[in-house]
Amino acid sequence: MSAVKRAQQWATFARTWHIFDCKWQDPYESANVIKKYLMGLHKPIYHPMNDCGDVVVCINSREIALRGDEWRQRAYFHHTGYPGGATWTLAWELHNKDPTMIIKKAVYRAMKGNLQRRHTMERLFIYPGEVIPEEVKQNITNQIRQIRLVPTRLDHIPEEEVQKYPKVMDYPEDYVLK
Amino acid sequence: MTKIVRAGFTFAKNCKNAVISTSVRAISITKQLNLKELREHTEGTTLVVEGVTVPSPRTALLVRAENLSGYVPPESSEKKPCYMCALGLDVKHTDVLILSQFVRSDGCMLPRRITGLCSRQQKKIGKLVTMAQKAGLMINLTPSYCHKDPKKRRDYKKFNTYFDEKTIFWWRIPKPTDKFKR
């Protein structure tokens, strides 16, 4: 095996570490993207019996965005196993308790339920904020593109830029501005 | 306070076509960004208050479809579309720079007689403004009692929420061609 081929072999089977910024991302949409990288579906050498999945590091999981009224509509079910042990926790209650849980459960649900799933989940790291451990940060070599654009708040745009922006609506002549 | 009220009263009497809204707040002695500006000066012993029409700060920046290069004028038989229909913009609820032009300083949607939109666009923009406000994207345009920072809101309101424009009930919004039949 030549040196080039050996490097190619190493590069093919090495685990890549990806980072994903969850800020203003829908966890259920982004779970389908994260799943591909975790399982290695984006690689041409993919095979279910081939351990070629990558590692994904999710940051800012506290800043995820749910659509419409899903924060109070979506319920997470848990049963302790005892009679009357069923609980339904709303999404915002769960997010209050553990800001990493929603994205974790979303990725877990996006994958097919087989014996490999729990081992694949071990390769997913979720952090509620931007701070990640140094030993994790050193490995990261790739960033997964965000699905949704992060919206800009009006008060974060400079005042002169708001004034200079092209206008579509003009006031009537006798309008008294409030 | 009485002085302000009196000033407003004389203002209403003197100017024929002055538009005074119901509250006294519409009359301000300090300078503000009004299309009608109030100026007062003393001539001897009398106080003169005059309402001056000020050019709108938006006129220079105004975008209209008929001024754009690739504009095709509609057939004369059809009713002229309103300016938003003519522009054909795909406005999302995150386009706060556009949506903020349609609201008052307290974040309320302006009525149709001021915006000059057709009923379809008025409803659509109104719903997009609601979405932007609920997502906390225009928190500087809110009433004074409002929790400005979305992070300080209660329960589920403190987390980020986005909206899908497809979820607007389009069937309730009348099409520009719709007319009542008798």
Ligand SMILES: [Zn+2]
């Ligand atoms: Zn229209």
